[in-house]
Amino acid sequence: MKKHLAIFKGEAGEKILLGKKTIESRFSKTKNPPFGVVSSGDLVYIKPSGKDIIGQFRVKKVIFFDNLDSADFIDLEERYGKELAVEEEYWSKAKSSRFGTLIFIGDSARFITSPIKLPKKDLRGWVVLD
Numbered sequence: 001m002k003k004h005l006a007i008f009k010g011e012a013g014e015k016i017l018l019g020k021k022t023i024e025s026r027f028s029k030t031k032n033p034p035f036g037v038v039s040s041g042d043l044v045y046i047k048p049s050g051k052d053i054i055g056q057f058r059v060k061k062v063i064f065f066d067n068l069d070s071a072d073f074i075d076l077e078e079r080y081g082k083e084l085a086v087e088e089e090y091w092s093k094a095k096s097s098r099f100g101t102l103i104f105i106g107d108s109a110r111f112i113t114s115p116i117k118l119p120k121k122d123l124r125g126w127v128v129l130d
Contacts (some may be wrong), residue, residue, distance in 0.1 A: 003129040004034065004044045005053070005118060012085075013046040017055045017110045021085040024105060025076075026126060027068070027097035033126045034101050038062055044103070045116070045129075052114040060106035066099050076100070 006024070008016075015021035024044075026034055038044075042059040065072065073095050080102060084090075094100075120127065 002037070002039065002042045004038060004042060005047055005120070005127040005129055006034075006044050007047050007049050007120075007125045009049050013048045013054055015085050016046060016057060016105055017108055019108075021083070022105050023080055023083040024103040025080075025084055025086070025094075025100065026103070027094040027100045029096065029098055031066075031099055033124075033128055034062075034103065035064060035099050037128050038101065038103060046108075047118075053111060053116065053118075054114070055108060055110040057108035058106035059103055061104040063102040063104075064100070065102075068098055068100055070095055076102075 012021060012024075016024070026032075028035065038059060040059050040061050044057050044059060045053045046055045046057065047053045065076075073091060077091050118127075118129075
């Protein structure tokens with residue numbers, strides 16, 4: 001089991017903790033983490049951009065995609081759009097990506113105070129901690 005730090009924009013982290021977002025997606029033009037490195041059973045810390053860690057979730061299942069095209073994005077949006085709980089403009093930005101990761105969210109928990117402090121100063125949206 002690995003531990004990961006995931007950075008979330010907007011209210012995505014809160015949506016996970018409230019059960020409104022049951023799948024997390026990450027798309028990229030290159031094979032950036034979490035592509036190929038996250039597995040079922042892993043622990044993911046939830047960190048809103050610019051704030052402390054607010055919670056965690058356990059990974060239930062993962063699906064990786066490579067060589068994505070526009071037809072794939074139409075299918076992904078139709079199939080998983082509700083569970084992803086993203087804004088409409090998310091899909092137009094994602095369509096330039098070739099690689100994708102869908103992370104199905106298992107049990108989640110909110111923290112009263114952040115259990116760890118990580119001095120992160122770069123722009124990575126996903127960090128493998130161990």
